[in-house]
Amino acid sequence: MGGAGGRPRRGAHVVGLTGAPGSGKSTLARALARVARARGRTVGVIAVDPSSPFSGGAILGDRIRMNDLALDPGVFIRSMATRGALGGLCRAAADAVDLMDAAGFGLVLVETVGVGQDEVDVMRLTHSVVVVSVPGLGDDIQALKAGVLEIADVHVVNKADREGADRTLAELRAMLTLVPAAADAWMPPVLGASAAREEGIEAVADALDGHLAHLKTSGELERRRRTMVTARVLRIVQDLVAETLLGPGALDADRAQLERVLRRELTPHACARALLGRAAERGRSRDVRP
Amino acid sequence: MTPDPIRVLVAKVGLDGHDRGAKVVARCLRDAGMDVVYTGLHRTPEEVVAAAIQEDVDVLGVSLLSGAHLTLIPKIVELMREAGAGDMLLIVGGVIPDEDVPALRALGAADVLLQDSPPETIVHRVRELVAARQPR
Ligand SMILES: Nc1nc2c(ncn2[C@@H]2O[C@H](COP(=O)(O)OP(=O)(O)OP(=O)(O)O)[C@@H](O)[C@H]2O)c(=O)[nH]1
Ligand SMILES: [Mg+2]
Numbered sequence: 454m455g456g457a458g459g460r461p462r463r464g465a466h467v468v469g470l471t472g473a474p475g476s477g478k479s480t481l482a483r484a485l486a487r488v489a490r491a492r493g494r495t496v497g498v499i500a501v502d503p504s505s506p507f508s509g510g511a512i513l514g515d516r517i518r519m520n521d522l523a524l525d526p527g528v529f530i531r532s533m534a535t536r537g538a539l540g541g542l543c544r545a546a547a548d549a550v551d552l553m554d555a556a557g558f559g560l561v562l563v564e565t566v567g568v569g570q571d572e573v574d575v576m577r578l579t580h581s582v583v584v585v586s587v588p589g590l591g592d593d594i595q596a597l598k599a600g601v602l603e604i605a606d607v608h609v610v611n612k613a614d615r616e617g618a619d620r621t622l623a624e625l626r627a628m629l630t631l632v633p634a635a636a637d638a639w640m641p642p643v644l645g646a647s648a649a650r651e652e653g654i655e656a657v658a659d660a661l662d663g664h665l666a667h668l669k670t671s672g673e674l675e676r677r678r679r680t681m682v683t684a685r686v687l688r689i690v691q692d693l694v695a696e697t698l699l700g701p702g703a704l705d706a707d708r709a710q711l712e713r714v715l716r717r718e719l720t721p722h723a724c725a726r727a728l729l730g731r732a733a734e735r736g737r738s739r740d741v742r743p
Numbered sequence: 744m745t746p747d748p749i750r751v752l753v754a755k756v757g758l759d760g761h762d763r764g765a766k767v768v769a770r771c772l773r774d775a776g777m778d779v780v781y782t783g784l785h786r787t788p789e790e791v792v793a794a795a796i797q798e799d800v801d802v803l804g805v806s807l808l809s810g811a812h813l814t815l816i817p818k819i820v821e822l823m824r825e826a827g828a829g830d831m832l833l834i835v836g837g838v839i840p841d842e843d844v845p846a847l848r849a850l851g852a853a854d855v856l857l858q859d860s861p862p863e864t865i866v867h868r869v870r871e872l873v874a875a876r877q878p879r
Contacts (some may be wrong), residue, residue, distance in 0.1 A: 508776045517781050523789075523794045523797070529797055531798055532778075536748075
């Protein structure tokens, strides 16, 4: 399908779902997909699970929560492994988002694992970010530490059918009022929901629609698109550099330089710059993959 | 860079409520470096085939204990054919009477791995069958 620049953009609303393991992201994806379908929109889901650092393989289990969607021709679910990509989110996910967008899906949900750097990657790939937390203070402190709260456009306290949801909602709202914001800035709503019971999901969908409308009227959508493109190009550059520098046998030619660092004849910095220079030469002399 | 890992979908169809075996197989394949989509218990042939198509897997591994293999597997084969998934390999596992194995192979199962197949055998067969398949 379309290469750089030439691909059709159909205007899918790309929504990231992130939060602690087991917080209910997949269950929420299913519930949101069902609401979107009821509202006449088609839905693509990209579910990312971590690759094993030992074998490189992965068990992709998010579909377990969405099995009944498989038979709806208006829903397409694709599971992916992080495959050890820097920052967690596989670069294939960005391509999959493009494909689903080009295929005309109205809503594209991207579920990612873990907390931390992954979430920043989701933000760069999506228009709206939902951070899913669950009742109980521990998770929220974890999220705060990882800086995840800042990237949320919509907060969902899932498993609101459980005890302590009200407290978590109140605590989260209190925390968020401490974050200074410009007068016309988007104020991320904090919503309670039970993805398993499909309660409160309409409100989440409404909040996401509201956020998209805000992105459009404020000009932020254009800014986010720019950020996305920049981030993607930089990521591909990173991958190319890593591939060129660190691929199998790549350092063989530079052994002598590394030996000089060992003998303290060369600083690590000077050596790294020299390696980078050589890698750039090699990169120029071969085909660059898209 | 490393080649794309083999993608396998492991599915349990039928009514029986045990998926320990299927989970063990999923983990073995993962530990052998494969990406394994796991879809849980009680899947219908329709769900399994739709999922396998969406996930674009190399191998669809179907595990059955329920004894309904001679109705469920033909259904899956038919759905795969309808969906144009001709190059996807179907591997059947679980509790299958020896005398039914030839029938399943004749239907188009690339292999039938019985419940007591050691993990190494399963990993080896998946690799072998994927390698032998025509490049897409
Ligand atoms: N009580 C309750 N349980 C829920 C709710 N939503 C999800 N769960 C349960 O929480 C568990 C994890 O749900 P998932 O949707 O798989 O969570 P996840 O965040 O996608 O998990 P990972 O992808 O493994 O990080 C499952 O057992 C769900 O049934 C809810 O609203 N209420
Ligand atoms: Mg999940």
